[in-house]
Amino acid sequence: MAAAAIMLAPLPWATGVSASDALFPLAVTDDEGTEVTIDAEPQRIISLSPANTEIAFALGAGDRLVGRTDWDDYPAEAAELTPVASFTGVNMEQVVALEPDLVLAAGNFFTPPDDIERMRELGYPVVVIYAPDVPAVMADIELIGSAIGAREEAAALTAKMATEFDAIGEAVAAIDARPRVFYPGGSEPEIFAPAPGSVVADMVTLAGGDPITTADAAAWAIPLEELIVADPEVIILGDANYGICPADVAARPGWEEMTAVVTGDVRAVDDVPVTRPGPRLTQGLASLARAIHPDLELPAFPPDAPLCEGAGA
């Protein structure tokens, strides 16, 4: 079985990281291929994505962060940082006022490219972080570790995460079933679905499911007709945090025929750890695996807080 082969192959991030010469000045190549020179160990770091913020905190550099985005909600201490970016882009005045010596931006247009360009023109080292799949998240943690002078912490974190991925992989491999899983990220106005090869599709595979994806990597929605033909056996509500519950899904025209709806295998999950490419990804994978396989035992991971109480599951 293909999925099992993925489980058993040596994980690409499991290779060791040389934790030796963590010396500045330092040149790192970011995820867009730009070489960025960092003169000294950064003491005033701006993070421009919730994942970057979580990684910096997990690497013990939370006290060196000075700026964040409007969406940084974890850990709780992140709320005390100055917000410098919202959906309208980066507030350049605030960035300049914070006098950062490192900016951890986000790729794939999350941080507007014009703003990245502008910050570089203004002389700030900007490292762009973007993980297209799960192994890349581990690489990003190590990239951020290098950039902020916390290589050993990063190596320790990725090693711990690799162990956790392995543990979940083994538990999942013990179960024979590989249900067809649909993970909607929202259903209005279109049905938003994971693209093939995306982090979410990877996560569903690692959690022991067969992900139903969009037609290609550039498409983010799936037509209802195709979804009906794909016939999901399990529906995991990635939009449960936004008020969508199993009862809502059953009430949608066209959805009532899907196997998952007929058998009642529509379950909610907290999408943040599942989709945020940061240190809580293993926690997210555990939640996802338990949502796909309700009988799965993963005692190492804390139980999930119930979503959609009293409605389904």
Added chain:
Amino acid sequence: MTTTDLARERAAVRQGTFEALRRRPVVLGLIGLLALAAAVVAGIGLGSVFISPADTVAIVGRELLGWPVAETWSRAHETIVMELRLPRVLTALVVGLGLSVAGVTFQGLLRNPLADPYVLGTASGAALGAAIGVLIPLQIVWLGLGLVNILAFVGALTAIAIVYRVAGGGGRATMTSILLTGYAVGSMLAAGLSLAMYLSGSQLRQIFFYLLGSLSGADWQSLAVGLPVVAIGSLLIMLRARSINGLLLGDDTALHLGVDVRRERAILLALASLVTAAAVAMAGLIGFVGLVVPHVIRLLVGPNARLVLPLSALFGASFLIWADLGARVTGELPVGIITAVIGAPVFVLLLRRYRAGYQL
């Protein structure tokens, strides 16, 4: 004194202080200059980061005018004033000025009060160009301008060139047929824009913000390219105020007054389009300025283009600086929303005051 003058006199008594300005364009010009100066000072002094007025003045004085003042401020504050706020305020000034002058020109040429700088397909052309610029995965920078700005400029000019050619603007085409052709071509380009947006995936936000217009990307380089185009274009238009006045009376009358209608129309269209394209390339599609500022000025001083053009330039410039300041302090709301929210009620208020006697 004719009866019209008498009627105006009575209206003046009834309508009070605003009407008094109608007779005093010089006073209005001085008010405009003061408003512009106040807008520039406020625009440089205020923002999301507090910098004391004394520091702001000292930074600008030292960096621009070489004042011998000691550096008591942080590098960050100097960067904010010199690299972020100053180019942004000046870009707002140039764009507001350009759009207002282009608005007067298009309204005069088309003899249509609903005309604005975007009416002949320039907006759709620029937007489609910008969208294509966003979608092309290349980082091209030419003269300090990104691909998006360059293609927006090219798109705006291409659109109007197509409209002019298709309508047969060089021949006997009436301005009505040019206007309608502009609408048709604009609709087609808008469909292309919708398609580009539909296919844009994660870049949709970038296109969307371009459509709403913003001055947040303003820097010295784009200002250095845009400023000469807008300044020279606007100046040349102002030198042709007499032609605009003639054309306002209708093609035949203009011809009898000695205006070479075809030639003047072509030149004015080209100049106004150039100014619009430069403004659009610098700041995206900022609506309402080019439509309303000329009308407000006409309500105040009457239809004479010799007065309307320079006064619109002055007030349009300060209006956009104020609107952009509003955008900045409200957390980067799109400036087009601010211009409409402030501009529309003011415009309606003035229209109600002067219900009688408005002419283009």
